[in-house]
Amino acid sequence: MSKQPKILSTILECVAVLILGGIIISLLNRTIDTEPKVKNVIFMIGDGMGVSHITATMIHNSYEPLNMERATSAGLQKTYSANSRVTDSAAAGSALSTGYKTNNGMIGMTPDGVAHPSIREKAERAGMATGIIATYPVTNATPASFVGHVPHRNMEDSIATYYLSNTVDVIIGGGSRRFDQREDGRNFLDSLRAREYIVTNDLADIKDVTEGRVAVFPTDDSMPTVLHGRSTEFLPTATAKALEILTNNADGDGFFLMVEGSQIDGWAHKHELEGVITETQDFDNAVGVAFDYADKHPGTLVVVTADHETGGLTIVNGNRKFDLNDHMVDYAWTTGGHNGGMVPFFAYGTGAEHFKGVLENTDIPRIMCRLLGLDEN
Ligand SMILES: [Zn+2]
Structure with a gap:
């Protein structure tokens, strides 16, 4: 009972x-x-920008904080490629764009020749707006990794074809000769126009453009460096204009923008510190534009990193007059090539807290994809 x-x-x-x-x-x-959702990603890559390149720029600025220092999260990433402790920009760019390590020289594919979509391509397929900005040719290794898939970075005419088979809403950078002075005689600038792109060689021409497709090629090859006359307005202005157009094109569906500070690397190969500092400063000004955008547009994540370090730059205590700002500072280069050390990353905006600690370079696009709701693989 x-x-x-x-x-x-x-x-x-x-x-x-x-x-x-x-x-x-x-x-x-x-x-x-x-948890606030990440809708927009701005990926900023300083080519060859290692810790010492940033530190040298800080010293030149008398330690006035750089924009990068506004980052709320930071860490280090391992840059080695599939076949070398010391990566090149192709393998590193591919790791940062596809989430897969590959051999030096290869673009957007694993060593077995299998192509993997870049985060930009996945974003485009998901209906997001996308953009690419560089001061080297847009067919150069780093930007190429976000648009194409070729076994060797030197195949720049082939890389250019991917700008027609993809729709990159905003293309700003050097290298128009791969579009209109091609070995196959085709004129890709006309092809872009036929696809409703505004094609021009002057950023000022799109001053009043607020939406649609634009392709701005100020030069037929690499753009001049800041020391050789490129306006320090160029990269920040291009970044701001791209953000405006992508915001309108995305219409709430989000965007992915890759901005490369391309020419830090070139000066570091030549062991020209003033060139390195002026290009790092210029890149940092564009970082400031991106961080300001993230301040005003919740849902925007900005990640700043490098593909590798160039020159093996080190800063030592010296008596030689440092012709920039600090007399007790000297510097030394240990290689004419790249070095295999880790490079820093900085994150800001929505989701920045997911970027911290020690990561593989391949982790960066994978985390971005996860936050955007895109396939990581
Ligand atoms: Zn290099």
């Missing part, structure tokens, strides 16, 4: 536990749902 109430109370206890469990799960879900 006394068994029945006991069963009843056990059932009631079970029901209570289930209800309580349900409440806890729904509360947890609500917490997950309220």
Whole structure:
């Protein structure tokens, strides 16, 4: 007789536990749902920009904080490629764009020749707006990694074809000769115009353009460096204009923009510190534009990093007059090529907290994809 109430109370206890469990799960879900969603990603890559390049720029600025220092999260990433401790820009660019390591020289594919979509391509396929900005030719290794898939970085005429088979809303950079002085005689600038691109060689021509497709090629090859006359307005202005156009094109569906400070690397190969500093400063001004955008547009993540370090630059205590700002500072280069050390990354904006610690270079696009709701592989 006394068994029945006991069963009843056990059932009631079970029901209570289930209800309580349900409440806890729904509360947890609500917490997950309220984490701000990343809609836009701005990926900024300083080619060859190692810790010492940034430090030299800080010294030149008398330690006035750089824009990069506004980052709320930072860490280090391992740059080695699939076949070398010391990567080149092709393998590093591919790792940062596809999430797969590859051999030096290869673009957008693994060593077995299998092409993997870049985060930009995945974003485009998901209906997001996308853009690429560089001061080297847009067919050069780093930007190429976000648009094409070729076994060797030197195949720049082939890389240019990917700008027709993809739709990169905003293309700004050097290298028009791969579009209109091609070995196959085709004129890709006309092809872009036929695809409703505004094609021009002057950024000022798109001053009043606020949406649609634009391709701006100020030069037929690499743009001049800042020391050789490129306006320090160029990269920040190009970044701001791209953000305006992509915001309107995305119409709430989000965008992906890659901005490369291309020419830090070139000066570091030549062991020209003033060139390195002026290009790093210029890149940092563009970082400031991106961070300001993230301040005003919640849902925007900005990640700043390098593909590798160039020159093996080190800063030492010296008596030689440092002709920039600090007389007790000297510098030394240890290689004419790249070095295999880790490089820093900085993150700012929505989701920045996911970028911290020591990462593989391939982790960076994978985390970005996860936050954007895109396939990581
Ligand atoms: Zn290099």
